[in-house]
Amino acid sequence: MTTPFPLLRLPRLALIPIFKEMEPIDVIAFSLLSKRTYNLSKSLCKKISSRYIDLEMDNYCVCMSIDLTDGSHLALYFYPEILNTVEVFYRDKSIQWKNVGLYTGQWIQRVFDVTKCRSLRGVKLNGTPNCDVFSFLNIVSYLQITNNCTQTSAIKALQVLSPVTSWITLFKLPFSNREEFQRFWLGDVKCLRIHDDDLSSFQFKIDDLLESNAVKLQLLGVKMSLRDLNRFFSCWLDNTSNHRLKHLSVKSLEDFNEDVLLDGLGATRFTENRTREFRSTNLFPEFREFTGGFDVRRIDGKLAAITFGNVFEEIFINFDVWP
Numbered sequence: 001m002t003t004p005f006p007l008l009r010l011p012r013l014a015l016i017p018i019f020k021e022m023e024p025i026d027v028i029a030f031s032l033l034s035k036r037t038y039n040l041s042k043s044l045c046k047k048i049s050s051r052y053i054d055l056e057m058d059n060y061c062v063c064m065s066i067d068l069t070d071g072s073h074l075a076l077y078f079y080p081e082i083l084n085t086v087e088v089f090y091r092d093k094s095i096q097w098k099n100v101g102l103y104t105g106q107w108i109q110r111v112f113d114v115t116k117c118r119s120l121r122g123v124k125l126n127g128t129p130n131c132d133v134f135s136f137l138n139i140v141s142y143l144q145i146t147n148n149c150t151q152t153s154a155i156k157a158l159q160v161l162s163p164v165t166s167w168i169t170l171f172k173l174p175f176s177n178r179e180e181f182q183r184f185w186l187g188d189v190k191c192l193r194i195h196d197d198d199l200s201s202f203q204f205k206i207d208d209l210l211e212s213n214a215v216k217l218q219l220l221g222v223k224m225s226l227r228d229l230n231r232f233f234s235c236w237l238d239n240t241s242n243h244r245l246k247h248l249s250v251k252s253l254e255d256f257n258e259d260v261l262l263d264g265l266g267a268t269r270f271t272e273n274r275t276r277e278f279r280s281t282n283l284f285p286e287f288r289e290f291t292g293g294f295d296v297r298r299i300d301g302k303l304a305a306i307t308f309g310n311v312f313e314e315i316f317i318n319f320d321v322w323p
Contacts, residue, residue, distance in 0.1 A: 008036065008037070012040075012044065015040065015044055016044055019044045019045045022045070024048045024068050024074065025074060025095075027041050027045045027114060028041075028110075028111055029097060031110050031111075031113075032097070032100065032102065032110055033100060034100070038110055038113075045114065048068065048115060048116070049068070049069045049115060049116045049117075050066050050117045051068065052066075052067050052117075052121035053065065053066050053067075053112070053117050054121050054122045055108070055123045056124040056126060057125055057127060058126045058128075058129070058148065059128055059148075060080075060127075061078065062077075062080070062108070062133060063075060066111070066115060066117075068115070072090070072091060074090045075090075076111065078104040078107060078108070085097065085099060104129075105133050118139065119138065119139030119140065119141060120139070120140045122140070122141060122142040122143075123137070123142070123144070123161065123165075124144045124146070125144065125145045125149045125154065125157050126146045126148050126149065127148050128149060128152070129153070134156065134157060138164055140161055141165070141166050142165070142166065142167045143157065143161050143162075143167065144168075145157060145174070146172070147172045150174075151176075152174075154172070155174045155175075158174070162187060163188060167191045168191065168192050169193040169195070170193070170197075171196060172196075172197070178202045178203055182202075185211075185212060186213070188213070190215050191217075193220065194218070194219050195220050195221060196220070196221050197222075198221045198223060199219070199222055204222065205228075206224065206231060206232060209228075209248075210232060210242070211242075212245075213242055213244055214244070214245065215244050215247075216246055216247040216248075217247065217248045217249070218248075218249045219248075219249065219250045219251075221251070222250050222251060223252065224252070224253055225254060226252060226253070226254060226256070226257055226260040227260060229252075230260065230261055230262070230265070233261075233265055233306065234264060236304070237266075237296060237297075237298050237299065239299055239300060245319075245321065247318070247319065247321070248318065249317070249319075250317055251316055252314075252316070256308060261306075261308075261317070262294060262306070265306075267294035267295065267306065268294060269294055270295070270305075274293070274295070291310065292308055292309075293305055293308075303321075303322045304321040305318075305320045305322070306318070306319055
């Protein structure tokens, strides 16, 4: 019979070389045993850290995907309805850890601390998780809310995470009326991408676009008239609309007409060299392919590009401000 080694009776100095030899998965597992092992793992383990962490949540499971700096990948699956186990995938192996009484949010918080992760790369809400995992998230690079998410859960995620999220992608808008939509639209949303919704249910119009203070907007289901877009560009040139805007993408409501879109803007058509320069830059990688492009300059000298092209037989018009 093997006698358990009294690891926790060792002095802290003796524990340091032990932690240096432990695999990342072992350090994480050790941290989940008790509050004492959690504190020891945080303070003594220096080599384990993560490149990024992603969270994906649905109605039955929370998946925590961790890319560690040593090149390995770790995935933890938490099932709020099954509190006694956590499923772990590491180096092509499947393991089950026994839960010692922690809630899902507590598990995730401990993993964050032990891997020294300061922010989440992405959160994908693909349902309604039966647990609270939003309250301790301080910085999120990317939030995606899919059609499978309930209205209540989506609104809660936006309320908590919008102030700390760089990019928000919505496949459904969880707002009941225009007032709720405007409250979100006029808030401090840095970058917003909306799929498959023309916003007609919220009476979206050019004035809403002019009032936005977002840095990047991709309204992939919104169609706007060329005259409305011309008005928007004119306001930008006069420096009377959103001065933070760096990118806008919308659909054209009608057949494309350069004269209507560019009327009074003083636009300069792209030369071949300018076209190559725009396509080669990493500033706007999603919109390198286009059939036409023009430069416009704001009254303060700021330069922007208006480009347009066909995507799946629809005309997209893009507006990008150069740094």
